Amino acid sequence: MNHPQLAKSGFSLIEVTMALAISAFCFVTxxxxxxxxxxxxxxxDAMSRMSNxxxxxxxxxxxxxxxxxxxxxxxxxxxISPAGGSAGNASQTLFLDAGGTxxxxxxxxxxxxxxxxxxxxxxxxxxxxxxxTLARLVITFPAQAAPLxxxxxxxxxxxxxxxxxxxxxxx
Numbered sequence: 078m079n080h081p082q083l084a085k086s087g088f089s090l091i092e093v094t095m096a097l098a099i100s101a102f103c104f105v106t107x108x109x110x111x112x113x114x115x116x117x118x119x120x121x122d123a124m125s126r127m128s129n130x131x132x133x134x135x136x137x138x139x140x141x142x143x144x145x146x147x148x149x150x151x152x153x154x155x156x157i158s159p160a161g162g163s164a165g166n167a168s169q170t171l172f173l174d175a176g177g178t179x180x181x182x183x184x185x186x187x188x189x190x191x192x193x194x195x196x197x198x199x200x201x202x203x204x205x206x207x208x209x210t211l212a213r214l215v216i217t218f219p220a221q222a223a224p225l226x227x228x229x230x231x232x233x234x235x236x237x238x239x240x241x242x243x244x245x246x247x248x
Contacts, residue, residue, distance in 0.1 A: 127239035161204030191220035
């Protein structure tokens with residue numbers, strides 16, 4: 078008796094195994110990219126916060142009243158020397174918490190709640206000129222990477238570094 082041949086349908090065990098192996102390889106590759114994306118998102122968030130802090134500090138420096146002696150900024154208490162002064166050339170360090178509130182005084186050490194390190198170097202113009210007062214502002218995250226106050230940070234020590242220069246019209 079002749080039996081009709083059944084049509085061969087479906088996948089063999091080898092084909093299913095190969096499809097699962099290829100799918101698993103692709104899935105593992107995508108999972109390896111997740112930590113990089115999370116770190117990039119955290120760095121982007123930190124840069125946004127540091128940009129906002131820089132704007133706040135710039136407003137604080139800009140609203141500091143002009144004086145013939147050393148002036149103190151109203152919010153963050155940075156010292157700004159008058160024209161010809163040299164005291165402002167030294168770096169002033171301030172540590173801030175996550176909300177941008179100082180965790181100590183100028184040139185004090187970092188505390189456990191310090192998240193950001195702000196270093197400000199202010200260069201007043203020479204006496205008798207109408208040049209701008211220059212302020213170099215460097216904000217770093219995390220603050221504890223190099224907690225020594227009074228020194229300028231560098232990009233090799235920090236996960237995230239934001240730097241800007243501000244020209245202040247103090248004439």
